[in-house]
Amino acid sequence: MRRGRPRRLTTRRPAARDRPRARVLALGKAATALAGGLAVFLAFPPRPTWWLAPIGFALLGLLLRHARARAGFGYGFLFGLGMMTPLLAWTGEFVGLVAWLPLAAVQALLVAVSTAAIAVVGRLPGWPVWAALLWTAGRRCARCSRSAGSRGARSRSASPGLVPAAGRAGRHPADRVRRHPHRVRPGRLVPPPAAAARGRAAPGRRARRHAPGRGGRAGGEITVAAIQGNVPRAGLDFNAQRRAVLDNHVRRTEELAADVASGRVPRPDLVIWPENSSDIDPYRNADARDAIDRATRAIGVPITVGAVLVDPDRRPRNTVILWTPQDGPVAEYTKRQLQPFGETMPMRGFFRLFTDYVDRANNFRAGTEPVVFDAGGARLAVATCYEVAFDDVVRTNVGLGATLIAVPTNNATFGRTEMTYQQLAMDRVRAVEHGRAVVVAATSGVSAIVAPDGSIVSSTGLFTPDALVERVPLRTATTIAHRLGAWPERVMVAVGLAALAAALVAGRRARRPAPQPDAAERT
Structure with a gap:
C-alpha cells in the first residue's frame, strides 16, 4: 500500500x-x-x-x-x-x-x-x-x-483603570481613584487650554490630606514646595542667560517666603528646585553661592538645587545639591544616567557629517553612586529628568530607604511640545511603582505634586513662574513592584x-x- x-x-x-x-x-x-x-x-x-x-x-x-x-x-x-x-x-x-x-x-x-x-x-x-x-x-x-x-x-497613566490597578498590585491601593473616579480627571494633568493660551498656570488646588496610615506603613507627613522659576526663552539657547535662570528661582523662592510670612501658605519643610536652576557653579562663583544662600535663608528650610558643577579637569557634572540655611551645601547627588545627544554625544564625528548641532552636545561626567538626602524630615531619593525613564536608577535610589521621590527636570529645550507631559506620565507610574509621593520641579513646566496612588495633587502651567506647596505622605513600606x-x-x-x-x-x-x-x- x-x-x-x-x-x-x-x-x-x-x-x-x-x-x-x-x-x-x-x-x-x-x-x-x-x-x-x-x-x-x-x-x-x-x-x-x-x-x-x-x-x-x-x-x-x-x-x-x-x-x-x-x-x-x-x-x-x-x-x-x-x-x-x-x-x-x-x-x-x-x-x-x-x-x-x-x-x-x-x-x-x-x-x-x-x-x-x-x-x-x-x-x-x-x-x-x-x-x-x-x-x-x-x-x-x-x-x-x-x-x-x-x-x-505611559499612554494609560491617566486612565481610570491602570494606575489604581497598579496600586493594588503593590502596597498602596488607589482606593480614592476607584471609589471616586470623578475626582481624578484627565484635565488635572495639564492646565486648561484657555489658561495655557493666556500663558498662566492652571488654578492652584489645595493639598488633599493624606492619612498617615493609609495604604502602607507611614513615615509621617511633610509640607513640600516645588519651585518653577521659568527661563528667559525656550530652545537650545535657553541657558545662555544662566544668571537670569538662577535669579528667577531665587526670586520665586523669596516670594514664597513672603507668602509664608504673611500666612497665605504654610511653611514648607523642604523646597525642590529644578534641574539646571543654577547652571553657574556655586562652588566657583561667589555671586551664585550668595544668591542661593539668600534664598535658603529667606525660606528657612533646606533646598535641593539643580546645578552644573565643573570638575578640576573642566568636565561638567549635572548635580543636585542639598543646601541648608545653616551650613550651605551639605550633600550631593550626581546624575548617573546621562542623556545621549545632549549631555553626551556618541559617535560625534559620524553625526557631524549630517549636522553641526552635535557640537552643542556636552561631555558630562556621570555619577556612580545612588544617594538619599536626609532633609526636612524626609529621606529624599532624586531621579534627575531623563533618569526617571530607567527602572534600575530609580529603584536603587529609592532602595536606600527613601520616603519621598523628587524629579528635578528641565524641559525648556523642548519648548511647548508634548515632551513634558510624557515625562509627567512616567513620574506618575513611578509613584505607584514605589508607593511614594513624587515632587516634580521643572524650570519651565509642567511642575507637579504626585500622590503615591499616581494622582495629580497640583500642577503648574508652561513657561510661567510658580510655586506648589502641598502636604505629602512619607511612606516606608515597599511595594511588590519595588521588591521584585x-x-x-x-x-x-x-x-x-x-x-x-x-x-x-x-x-x-x-x-x-x-x-x-x-x-x-x-x-
Missing part, C-alpha cells in the same frame, strides 16, 4: 485577474497598521483618550494573527512609524528633521523586529500570551538601547523567547520533506 506524502502549505501568486484585489487588500492592511500606531500615539498624554491604546494594539493583533514573519515585520514597521513619528516630534523641535525622523525610524525598526517574532508564534496555542511576552521582550531591548522610546503604560524589580519582566522575556524558539522548530519540521517510501513499502 502506498502512503501519501503530507501536503505542504504553499503561497501561490494570485492570478492576473486577482492582482488588483490583492493590491487593494495589501494597501488596506498597510493603512490599518499605520492607523493602529496612530491610535496608540493619540492615547498618550496630554490627551485623555487613553482608551485608544487597546484599539490600536487590537488592530495590530488582527494583522499579525495569520501573517508570515516578513509581513509581520512590515506591519510592525508601519505601526511603529504611525506611533513613533508623532510621539517623538519634540526631539526635532529646535534641531529639525535630522534628529526626529531617524530616531522615529530606528524605534519603528525595533517594533518591527518584535512583530516579526509575534507573527512566527501566530500558530501556537495561546497566541495572545506569547504575543504579549514577545512585545515585552522587544520593548525591553529598545530601552536597553538607551534611546528615547515608548512604554505603553526587573525579575518579572526578565521571566516574561525568557518565556516569550522560548515560545519563539518552539515556533521556529515546529515550522522547520513542517517544512521538512517527508521521507521517501522504500522498495518494500512500494510493493
Whole structure:
C-alpha cells in the first residue's frame, strides 16, 4: 500500500485577474497598521483618550494573527512609524528633521523586529500570551538601547483603570481613584487650554490630606514646595542667560517666603528646585553661592538645587545639591544616567557629517553612586529628568530607604511640545511603582505634586513662574513592584523567547520533506 506524502502549505501568486484585489487588500492592511500606531500615539498624554491604546494594539493583533514573519515585520514597521513619528516630534523641535525622523525610524525598526517574532508564534496555542511576552521582550531591548522610546503604560497613566490597578498590585491601593473616579480627571494633568493660551498656570488646588496610615506603613507627613522659576526663552539657547535662570528661582523662592510670612501658605519643610536652576557653579562663583544662600535663608528650610558643577579637569557634572540655611551645601547627588545627544554625544564625528548641532552636545561626567538626602524630615531619593525613564536608577535610589521621590527636570529645550507631559506620565507610574509621593520641579513646566496612588495633587502651567506647596505622605513600606524589580519582566522575556524558539522548530519540521517510501513499502 502506498502512503501519501503530507501536503505542504504553499503561497501561490494570485492570478492576473486577482492582482488588483490583492493590491487593494495589501494597501488596506498597510493603512490599518499605520492607523493602529496612530491610535496608540493619540492615547498618550496630554490627551485623555487613553482608551485608544487597546484599539490600536487590537488592530495590530488582527494583522499579525495569520501573517508570515516578513509581513509581520512590515506591519510592525508601519505601526511603529504611525506611533513613533508623532510621539517623538519634540526631539526635532529646535534641531529639525535630522534628529526626529531617524530616531522615529530606528524605534519603528525595533517594533518591527518584535512583530516579526509575534507573527512566527501566530500558530501556537495561546497566541495572545506569547504575543504579549514577545512585545515585552522587544520593548525591553529598545530601552536597553538607551534611546528615547515608548512604554505603553505611559499612554494609560491617566486612565481610570491602570494606575489604581497598579496600586493594588503593590502596597498602596488607589482606593480614592476607584471609589471616586470623578475626582481624578484627565484635565488635572495639564492646565486648561484657555489658561495655557493666556500663558498662566492652571488654578492652584489645595493639598488633599493624606492619612498617615493609609495604604502602607507611614513615615509621617511633610509640607513640600516645588519651585518653577521659568527661563528667559525656550530652545537650545535657553541657558545662555544662566544668571537670569538662577535669579528667577531665587526670586520665586523669596516670594514664597513672603507668602509664608504673611500666612497665605504654610511653611514648607523642604523646597525642590529644578534641574539646571543654577547652571553657574556655586562652588566657583561667589555671586551664585550668595544668591542661593539668600534664598535658603529667606525660606528657612533646606533646598535641593539643580546645578552644573565643573570638575578640576573642566568636565561638567549635572548635580543636585542639598543646601541648608545653616551650613550651605551639605550633600550631593550626581546624575548617573546621562542623556545621549545632549549631555553626551556618541559617535560625534559620524553625526557631524549630517549636522553641526552635535557640537552643542556636552561631555558630562556621570555619577556612580545612588544617594538619599536626609532633609526636612524626609529621606529624599532624586531621579534627575531623563533618569526617571530607567527602572534600575530609580529603584536603587529609592532602595536606600527613601520616603519621598523628587524629579528635578528641565524641559525648556523642548519648548511647548508634548515632551513634558510624557515625562509627567512616567513620574506618575513611578509613584505607584514605589508607593511614594513624587515632587516634580521643572524650570519651565509642567511642575507637579504626585500622590503615591499616581494622582495629580497640583500642577503648574508652561513657561510661567510658580510655586506648589502641598502636604505629602512619607511612606516606608515597599511595594511588590519595588521588591521584585526587573525579575518579572526578565521571566516574561525568557518565556516569550522560548515560545519563539518552539515556533521556529515546529515550522522547520513542517517544512521538512517527508521521507521517501522504500522498495518494500512500494510493493
